Amino acid sequence: MSGQHRLVYDERIEDAVNRISALLSDSYFLSKRAVSLLLLQEDEDITQLVEATDRSSYEEISSIVEETKQAFDRPLSYVIGLTMHEDALNITERSVTRNRKMRRSFASVLSDLTMHPISGIIILLLVLYFGLYKFVGEFGAGTIVDFLEENIFEGYINPFLTRVFEVLIPWRWLQELFVHEYGVLTLGMRYAIAIILPIVGTFFLVFSIIEDSGYLPRLAMLVDRIFKKIGLNGRAVIPMTLGFGCGTMATIVTRTLESKREKVISTLLLALAIPCSAQLGVILAMLSVSFRALVIWMVFVALSFLLVGFLAARLYPGKKPSFYMEVPPLRIPKISNVLSKTLARMKWYLVEVIPIFLGASVIIWIGNLTGAFNLLVRALHPVMSFVGLPSESAQAFIFGFFRRDYGAAGLYDLQRAGILDIRQILVASTILTLFVPCVAQFAVMIKERGLKTALWIASFVFVFAFAAGAVLNVVLQVTGIL
Amino acid sequence: MTGSYVSVSNYPGTTVEVYRGKTRLDENVFEVIDTPGMYSLSCITDEERVTRNLLLKERPSVVLHVMDAKSIKRMLPLTLQLIEASLPVILVLNMMDEAEREGLSIEVSDLEKRLGVPVVTTIAALGKGIDELKGKVSEYVRAA
Numbered sequence: 001m002s003g004q005h006r007l008v009y010d011e012r013i014e015d016a017v018n019r020i021s022a023l024l025s026d027s028y029f030l031s032k033r034a035v036s037l038l039l040l041q042e043d044e045d046i047t048q049l050v051e052a053t054d055r056s057s058y059e060e061i062s063s064i065v066e067e068t069k070q071a072f073d074r075p076l077s078y079v080i081g082l083t084m085h086e087d088a089l090n091i092t093e094r095s096v097t098r099n100r101k102m103r104r105s106f107a108s109v110l111s112d113l114t115m116h117p118i119s120g121i122i123i124l125l126l127v128l129y130f131g132l133y134k135f136v137g138e139f140g141a142g143t144i145v146d147f148l149e150e151n152i153f154e155g156y157i158n159p160f161l162t163r164v165f166e167v168l169i170p171w172r173w174l175q176e177l178f179v180h181e182y183g184v185l186t187l188g189m190r191y192a193i194a195i196i197l198p199i200v201g202t203f204f205l206v207f208s209i210i211e212d213s214g215y216l217p218r219l220a221m222l223v224d225r226i227f228k229k230i231g232l233n234g235r236a237v238i239p240m241t242l243g244f245g246c247g248t249m250a251t252i253v254t255r256t257l258e259s260k261r262e263k264v265i266s267t268l269l270l271a272l273a274i275p276c277s278a279q280l281g282v283i284l285a286m287l288s289v290s291f292r293a294l295v296i297w298m299v300f301v302a303l304s305f306l307l308v309g310f311l312a313a314r315l316y317p318g319k320k321p322s323f324y325m326e327v328p329p330l331r332i333p334k335i336s337n338v339l340s341k342t343l344a345r346m347k348w349y350l351v352e353v354i355p356i357f358l359g360a361s362v363i364i365w366i367g368n369l370t371g372a373f374n375l376l377v378r379a380l381h382p383v384m385s386f387v388g389l390p391s392e393s394a395q396a397f398i399f400g401f402f403r404r405d406y407g408a409a410g411l412y413d414l415q416r417a418g419i420l421d422i423r424q425i426l427v428a429s430t431i432l433t434l435f436v437p438c439v440a441q442f443a444v445m446i447k448e449r450g451l452k453t454a455l456w457i458a459s460f461v462f463v464f465a466f467a468a469g470a471v472l473n474v475v476l477q478v479t480g481i482l
Numbered sequence: 483m484t485g486s487y488v489s490v491s492n493y494p495g496t497t498v499e500v501y502r503g504k505t506r507l508d509e510n511v512f513e514v515i516d517t518p519g520m521y522s523l524s525c526i527t528d529e530e531r532v533t534r535n536l537l538l539k540e541r542p543s544v545v546l547h548v549m550d551a552k553s554i555k556r557m558l559p560l561t562l563q564l565i566e567a568s569l570p571v572i573l574v575l576n577m578m579d580e581a582e583r584e585g586l587s588i589e590v591s592d593l594e595k596r597l598g599v600p601v602v603t604t605i606a607a608l609g610k611g612i613d614e615l616k617g618k619v620s621e622y623v624r625a626a
Contacts, residue, residue: 003598004565004597004598004599005562005565005596005597005598005599006566007562007566028538029537029538029541029569030537030538030567030568030569031566031567031568033566033567033568034523034563034566034567034568037566038523038524041524043524045531045534045535049538077524081522081524081559084559084562084563085559087559087562088555088558088559088561088562089555091558091593091596091597092554092555092558094589094592094596095588095589095592095593095596096554096555096586096587096588096589096593097586097587097589098584098585098586098587099585099586099587105583255527255528255529256518256527256528256529257527258527328550329580329583334607
């Protein structure tokens, strides 16, 4: 093969590169030329690396960088980048050709429709209605949960386990660790397997299909304008959408955003206004008794999202983000890919969730045994009555600390027991949607954003959730909408 | 290429972790590292930084620059940067079927001559071009 391609830059840059290269040692894996160019572009990591490695010549190097910078009125990264892009175009112009006469395919027409402001929103609503409401909400959280809960767990597993443990363990207090109201097996396992698993399973299935079809980047394009208003760009759609799967995972993915500002704002919004799949499914199932309640919940949470995002963008000033993203083609998802992804996610979820559910059950058992749990429920009584909820619902919020979905499942239990009326269900689901991130998400927030920011976000979210709940409760009572 | 399961999404920006696997080519066992995507060697985002640090630390014997063939115009600057950095690059143009469907035709041998590095076209989802890629990797390593 002939010699490798060589980029040729402006003379002054070439000169600087030669002079810097002469001062560098051989210890970098990248060529001296590349290291010099990165130094000229004032790349932080590389500058630090060179400062540490070539201590003696570093001063001279930085004076060359400084001198070269002065010679241009644009940043060197721009000048160098421009040369690279021109060169790349030059190469592709000759070896890449495009036949423009190709007929526009159905996929590309559909693709444009998904990004158009009006048809795009209609398509989004259809996806939400059929994908989330019908399939996850009604089928996953309704049909499958009913079957597993009522037929399998309440019908066979729980009575059987209860009898076994009643025979094996003579003491009621120890029996309660495993079975009865808050037992590790009758409550923890039942929540995990009978309520949460079908919901996340159906959600992950829908999400994998949406993901593989290439719809998400189009959604990003669609909401880019709205997102700009709240200080984010369309790229933030990816962590936000993932947040509907799992807020913990999504908080990790905020790494792909460019500025610290965007990362903080999206971490906040993820903690506040994006319900995760398990929580979402249970809430959809609870609210499916009244379509009006469901709409109010959606509008209220969406407004909270926009309001907080908008305020955060004002209070935390910074550069308006720019947006660049590839839009891959729409395609029919491959069933095998979708299934293997769904299974991998469900497996990941179960491995993560079951120990936490069981651990939470044990803690609740200890809390019950020592009376601490009751004390806490009673302590939360004023907060509950402040938002118009019975004090039993405090337990769902305490569960919610461990995991959002665990809290939602607790609420679901209360509704089934007929303790909450529809207005209370709506208020409680709204608070729980906005309420604190679960332990895992909080841990990731600390890891990604630092303890201070994470604490700020968590306390803000806590106060905002209950305040918003109280407001909603009053509005509902005064207007008599529900 | 490793046979172990790696989540591949149909949108950019999902790989934020580094995946590692092993594969055997001829008699040699290769460690394969899948990194978060990058657009430029001069880093903007954290994920790009992760990838560059990995290049510096792991000192790989082959670097596969995999790109969506359709966006070759926008992605080629990074290839040029990798070549400039004297990294052992192989350019992999993936999703060739889609590029062709859009009426794009790429002169691979011409591109190879201009760049001075091996260029392979693949349709990874259908397993096409993978054997050729493996061959080029072995060749590259043997020559080094």
